[in-house]
Amino acid sequence: MNRTVLTLALAALAAVAAIPAHADINIGVTLSATGPAASLGIPEKNTIELLPATLGGQKINWFVLDDGSDTTRAVTNTRKFISEDKVDVVIGSTVTPNSLAMVDIVAESETPMISMAASARIVDPANPKTRWVFKTPQSDSLMADAIAVHMKANGVRTIGYIGFNDAYGDSWLSEIKQSGKTAGISVVAEEKYNRNDASVTGQVLKLIAAKPDAILIGASGTPGATPQKELVARGYKGKIYQTHGVANPDFLRVVGKDGNGTYLPIGPMLVYEQLPDTNPIKKVAADYITKYEAKYGKDSRTTFGGHAFDAYMLLSQAVPKALQKAKPGTREFRAALRDALETDNVVASHGVFVMSPQDHNGLDNRARVMIRIEDGRWVLVK
Amino acid sequence: MDLSIAALLVQDGVTNGAIYALLALAIVLVFAVTRVIFVPSGELVSYGTLTLAGLQLGKPPGTVGLLVGMAVLAGVMECASSLRHRDLRGLPRRLAAWTLLPCAIAALVWWAAPRNWPLPVQISLTLAAVTALGPLLYRIAYRPLADASVLVLLIVSVAVHFALTGLGLWFFGAEGSRTPAFASASLDVGQMTFSVQSLLVVAFSGLVIVALYLFFERTLYGKALRATAVNRIGARLSGISPRFAGTLTFLLAALLCAFSGVLIGPITTVYYDSGFLVSLKGFVGAIIGGLVSYPLAAAGALLVGLLESFSSFWASAFKEVIVFTLIIPVLLWRSLTTHHHEEDE
Numbered sequence: 069m070n071r072t073v074l075t076l077a078l079a080a081l082a083a084v085a086a087i088p089a090h091a092d093i094n095i096g097v098t099l100s101a102t103g104p105a106a107s108l109g110i111p112e113k114n115t116i117e118l119l120p121a122t123l124g125g126q127k128i129n130w131f132v133l134d135d136g137s138d139t140t141r142a143v144t145n146t147r148k149f150i151s152e153d154k155v156d157v158v159i160g161s162t163v164t165p166n167s168l169a170m171v172d173i174v175a176e177s178e179t180p181m182i183s184m185a186a187s188a189r190i191v192d193p194a195n196p197k198t199r200w201v202f203k204t205p206q207s208d209s210l211m212a213d214a215i216a217v218h219m220k221a222n223g224v225r226t227i228g229y230i231g232f233n234d235a236y237g238d239s240w241l242s243e244i245k246q247s248g249k250t251a252g253i254s255v256v257a258e259e260k261y262n263r264n265d266a267s268v269t270g271q272v273l274k275l276i277a278a279k280p281d282a283i284l285i286g287a288s289g290t291p292g293a294t295p296q297k298e299l300v301a302r303g304y305k306g307k308i309y310q311t312h313g314v315a316n317p318d319f320l321r322v323v324g325k326d327g328n329g330t331y332l333p334i335g336p337m338l339v340y341e342q343l344p345d346t347n348p349i350k351k352v353a354a355d356y357i358t359k360y361e362a363k364y365g366k367d368s369r370t371t372f373g374g375h376a377f378d379a380y381m382l383l384s385q386a387v388p389k390a391l392q393k394a395k396p397g398t399r400e401f402r403a404a405l406r407d408a409l410e411t412d413n414v415v416a417s418h419g420v421f422v423m424s425p426q427d428h429n430g431l432d433n434r435a436r437v438m439i440r441i442e443d444g445r446w447v448l449v450k
Numbered sequence: 451m452d453l454s455i456a457a458l459l460v461q462d463g464v465t466n467g468a469i470y471a472l473l474a475l476a477i478v479l480v481f482a483v484t485r486v487i488f489v490p491s492g493e494l495v496s497y498g499t500l501t502l503a504g505l506q507l508g509k510p511p512g513t514v515g516l517l518v519g520m521a522v523l524a525g526v527m528e529c530a531s532s533l534r535h536r537d538l539r540g541l542p543r544r545l546a547a548w549t550l551l552p553c554a555i556a557a558l559v560w561w562a563a564p565r566n567w568p569l570p571v572q573i574s575l576t577l578a579a580v581t582a583l584g585p586l587l588y589r590i591a592y593r594p595l596a597d598a599s600v601l602v603l604l605i606v607s608v609a610v611h612f613a614l615t616g617l618g619l620w621f622f623g624a625e626g627s628r629t630p631a632f633a634s635a636s637l638d639v640g641q642m643t644f645s646v647q648s649l650l651v652v653a654f655s656g657l658v659i660v661a662l663y664l665f666f667e668r669t670l671y672g673k674a675l676r677a678t679a680v681n682r683i684g685a686r687l688s689g690i691s692p693r694f695a696g697t698l699t700f701l702l703a704a705l706l707c708a709f710s711g712v713l714i715g716p717i718t719t720v721y722y723d724s725g726f727l728v729s730l731k732g733f734v735g736a737i738i739g740g741l742v743s744y745p746l747a748a749a750g751a752l753l754v755g756l757l758e759s760f761s762s763f764w765a766s767a768f769k770e771v772i773v774f775t776l777i778i779p780v781l782l783w784r785s786l787t788t789h790h791h792e793e794d795e
Contacts, residue, residue, distance in 0.1 A: 270763030273459070290627075
C-alpha cells in the first residue's frame with residue numbers, strides 16, 4: 069500500500085516537474101548536412117548553432133537532425149519531431165523533394181513548417197495542406213525573372229541552357245523559358261549533365277554549335293563550374309549566366325579565373341557591404357554575417373545559411389505574438405503561431421517578407437540583385 | 451556534326467576511357483587474386499584528386515587523418531591477433547609495417563603540405579598517401595574474412611564503400627576540387643586540335659598498363675600474383691602466402707586508383723563521392739573483360755569512354771542510361787558464350 073502511495077506521489081511530482089518544461093518552445097530542424105545537398109545543409113546547420121537559446125522570454129529547445137538529403141529520412145525526422153519531441157514548429161528541409169514530402173505530415177498534425185528549399189510548389193496556395201507551410205528562399209521564378217530582365221537589357225535574344233539532369237535543372241529550364249518568353253528571349257539549345265560527370269565536352273560542343281547569345285548554367289554548388297570551365301576552354305565568347313545555387317566560396321575557388329564576367333541573380337545578403345545604407349536588409353545581413361564569419365572564418369558566408377537565419381527571423385516576430393494567445397506545446401499555440409507567420413512583415417537577411425494567405429514566401433524584387441564575378445569576388449551590378 | 455566535333459568527341463572519349471581503363475584493371479586485378487569485387491576503388495580515386503588538391507592549396511589533406519586512423523586500427527588488430535595466438539615475436543615488425551610506416555607517410559605529407567613543392571613532388575606524395583590506404587583496407591576489412599564466399603566479400607566491399615564515402619565527407623568536406631592542368635598547350639595536327647593534357651593522360655595510362663604487363667610477365671612477385679589468380683590452393687602449396695598476395699594486390703590496385711585520381715583531377719571537378727560513378731564505368735569495362743581479361747577490360751573501358759562522349763553530344767539526358775544499358779547485351783553475350791561454373795567454395 070505504502071509503495072502505491074509513493075509511486076503516486078512520485079508520478080504527481082513528475083507531472084508537476086514536467087509542466088514548466090512544457091512552456092519551453094520546441095523547434096525541430098531537419099536539414100541535409102550529408103548526402104548530395106551537404107554543401108547547402110552544412111551552412112544551415114552552422115547557422116542554427118549560432119541562434120539564441122531564448123525567444124520572447126521562453127527557453128528554446130532545438131532538435132536538429134540530419135536527413136542525408138534523403139526524402140524518407142526527412143519524413144521520419146518530421147514524424148519524430150511531432151510525436152516524440154512535441155515540437156511547436158518544424159524548420160526544414162534543405163531540398164525541395166524532402167520539403168514536399170514533409171508537407172502532408174505537418175498539415176495532418178497542424179504544425180507550422182518553414183522550409184529552406186526553393187521550389188514554389190512547397191507553398192503552392194492551390195494545395196490546402198500548404199496552409200501550414202512557409203518558406204524562406206526566393207522561388208526560382210523570381211530569380212529567373214531577374215536573369216531575363218538583365219539579358220534583355222544587354223541585347224541577348226537567344227540562349228543555350230545546360231543544367232543538372234534532375235529536378236533543379238528541369239525547374240530552371242521551365243522557369244527561364246517562361247521568363248524568357250515575356251522578355252522575347254528564346255532557348256535555342258537544351259543540354260543536361262550530372263553533378264559527377266567526368267566530362268561535359270559533348271554537351272558544350274553542341275551548345276556552342278547552336279551559337280546562342282548567352283548560355284545559362286542551371287546547377288548548384290561547385291558542379292556549376294564544370295560546364296563553365298569547358299565553355300571557356302572551347303572558346304565560347306558569349307555571356308555566361310549561372311543561377312543563385314552556385315553562390316558559395318567553393319564555387320569561386322573551383323571556377324578560378326574562368327568565372328570572370330559571369331552573371332548571376334542572388335539574395336542581397338551575399339554582397340551586403342555593397343548595398344546602399346538606405347536598404348533595410350543591409351543591417352540585418354551585416355549582423356548575421358558578422359556573427360557567422362566570426363565563428364566559421366572570413367568569407368565563409370553562403371546564402372543557404374541566410375535561409376536558415378531568415379526562418380529564425382520569421383519566428384522571432386511570430387513567437388511573441390503567439391505567446392500572448394496560448395502556451396507552447398499546445399494545439400492552440402501552433403495555430404496562433406501559424407496565423408502570426410501568415411500576417412507578418414519581416415525584414416530579414418535575404419529580403420523583406422510580406423506574408424499573406426496567398427503568398428507563404430512573401431519575397432519580392434527586393435530579395436534579388438544581379439552580381440558579376442570579378443577575380444574571385446562577387447560584385448554588385450548597379 | 452562535322453569532322454572537327456567528331457574528333458573532339460573521340461579525343462574526350464579516349465581520355466576518359468583511359469582513366470576508366472586504369473580502374474577496370476584495378477578491379478580485374480583485385481578480383482582475380484582475392485575474389486573481392488573492389489567497389490571502394492572509386493573512393494580511392496576521389497581521395498587521390500582531393501589529396502592533390504589539398505596539397506596545392508597548401509593545406510594538409512584529409513588523407514593524413516584517415517591514414518593515421520586506419521594505421522592505428524590496423525595496429526590494434528595486429529596486437530589483438532598476436533595476443534589471441536600467444537605469438538608476440540613478430541609483433542614489433544608487424545606493428546612497424548602496419549602502423550609506423552603509414553603514420554610516417556602521413557607525417558611526411560602533413561609536413562610537406564604547406565611547403566608548396568613542385569607538382570611532380572606533390573603527385574608522388576599523393577600517390578604514396580593514397581596507395582598506403584590499399585593494404586590497410588585489406589588488413590582491416592578483407593583479410594579477416596579472406597576465405598569467405600564471393601557474396602560475403604561483395605557485401606563487405608559495399609560496406610567499405612559506404613564507410614569510405616562517409617569518411618570522405620568528414621575529412622574532405624562536401625565541396626569539390628579541381629587540380630591544375632599538367633599542361634595547357636594544344637597541338638594542331640591538320641584541322642584537328644589535341645590538348646596536351648589529354649595526350650598526357652592517355653600516355654600515362656598507356657605507360658602504367660605497359661608497366662603492369664612487365665610486372666606480371668617478368669618479375670617474381672608478378673608471377674606469384676598470377677599464380678594465385680589461377681589457382682589459390684596450388685599457389686599456397688608452392689609457398690605463396692595468400693596474405694602477402696592480397697596485400698600486394700591491394701597496394702597495386704590502390705596505386706592504380708590514386709593515379710586515376712591524379713589524372714582525372716584537371717579534367718573535372720571531383721567530390722568526396724564522385725569516384726563511385728567513375729569506378730562503376732571502370733566496372734562496366736571490367737565486366738566486358740569477364741573480370742579476368744586485362745586487355746578486354748581495358749578495351750571495354752575505352753568503349754565506355756567513347757560511348758559516353760558521343761551519347762553526351764546526342765542525348766545528354768540519357769547518357770548514363772545508355773552507358774549502363776551496355777552491360778545487359780554484354781552479360782547476355784558472355785553468359786551464352788562461356789561455360790558457367792558453380793562457385794567452388
